[in-house]
Amino acid sequence: xxxxxxxxxxxxxxxxxxxxxxxxxxxxxxxxxxxxxxxxxxxxxxxxxxxxxxxxxxxxxxxxxxxxxxxxxxxxxxxxxxxxxxxxxxxxxxxxxxxxxxxxxxxxxxxxxxxxxxxxxxxxxxxxxxxxx
Numbered sequence: 001x002x003x004x005x006x007x008x009x010x011x012x013x014x015x016x017x018x019x020x021x022x023x024x025x026x027x028x029x030x031x032x033x034x035x036x037x038x039x040x041x042x043x044x045x046x047x048x049x050x051x052x053x054x055x056x057x058x059x060x061x062x063x064x065x066x067x068x069x070x071x072x073x074x075x076x077x078x079x080x081x082x083x084x085x086x087x088x089x090x091x092x093x094x095x096x097x098x099x100x101x102x103x104x105x106x107x108x109x110x111x112x113x114x115x116x117x118x119x120x121x122x123x124x125x126x127x128x129x130x131x132x133x
Contacts, residue, residue: 052088055120060078060107063078063104
């Protein structure tokens, strides 16, 4: 019987406790060429005064040959998923996760909150080296 061993590599996309100022998105990109997809986890925490509009996590995929600069939906980045749900309640915590299929590049963005800052984070574990022994 064949046994497959996967190498899992964890990386920080947006560091825990990062301030997401209203109107200023936090973004991070990751090269996924040669990887077999991955798992993204993210969390948004509202402050003691909730934002007027909730923050959301948007995951983008790029098909470009080389890793594009971070940015919103456009020629390079295409929306793959939008996650939210924490609303505007004070101190609300919204954890979320998403499985990423094999792709060329991925970007995570935390944005959309208005009036008040929130804190956010995003991490990825990608899969490489599928070896059969």
